[in-house]
Amino acid sequence: MWPDEDETLALLRGAQRGDSAAVEGLLERHRDSLHRMIECRLHAGVARRIGASDIVQETLLTASRRLAEYLQNPSMPFHAWLRQLARDRLADVYRRQLAEKRDVSRERALDAGRESSYGAAAELRDDQLTPAAMMLRQELAARFRQAVAQLEETSREIILMRHAEQLTNSQAAEVLGLSEPAASMRYLRALRQLRAILGESAAHWLG
Structure with a gap:
């Protein structure tokens, strides 16, 4: 969920006046929403080399440098502008990754092992869980990631946005x-597709 729009507009007005604290607050309050956006689209193979937090930080640095340009011509809402910067940065990361892996067999292995880091939170250790319960949670999280990856792009995007x-x-x-x-x-259609793929485990994730 994005930060409160009224507060964002107030900070944008402060940024237009040259208030450095407003600029810092404006960018910082969008950090968490950007992190969620990037983390769920970061494949596991790439995440081992560069984390979502690193991409968020680079996105915010770019936003800081280009904020004056945005304020002169705010053609889209601020959060949408940040999303676009984040998507551009993520695309750069994948282009660099592919450039570093020109060997065809390695690229195929990367594609075959593509997994989003979405669901990683569900795999974090919970001291209240038994080893068997932890293994089950990890298995369900992996199954959910695989199911989301099987969706067509439009369905996958809206599932990632909503969940x-x-x-x-x-x-969305x-x-x-x-x-x-x-x-x-579109969301309801995507849910039906996801439930069909997940089968009985759908209730664990989708209720």
């Missing part, structure tokens, strides 16, 4: 350029 990024339907609709009813219908 990993915790966006509301109206926020804005990002996707859809009406709220259309976004809701």
Whole structure:
């Protein structure tokens, strides 16, 4: 979920006046939402080399350098602008990764092992769990990641937005350029596809 829009607008006005504290607050309050966005799209093989936090930090540094340009012509909401910067940075990371792995067999292995880090939170150690319960949780998390990866891109995106990024339907609709009813219908279709893939374990993730 994105930070409160009214507070964001107030900080943007402060940034336009040259208030450095407003600039810092503006960027910092979007850190968590950017982290959720990037983490769920960062494949495990890439995440072993560069973490979501690193990409978030680089995105915020870019935003800081380009903020004056944005303020002169805010053609989109601030959070949408940050998302675009983050997606550009993520694309750069993958381009560099592919450039470093020109060997065809290694690229195929990377593609075959593609896994989002989405669901990693579910795999964190819980001292209250028995070893068997921990193994089950990890197995379910892996199954969920694999199921999401099998969805077509439009379905995968809205599942990630609603579940990993915790966006509301109206926020997802804005990002996707859809009406709220259309976004809701796309989400419901994606849920049906995901339930069909997950089978009995769907209840664990989707209720």
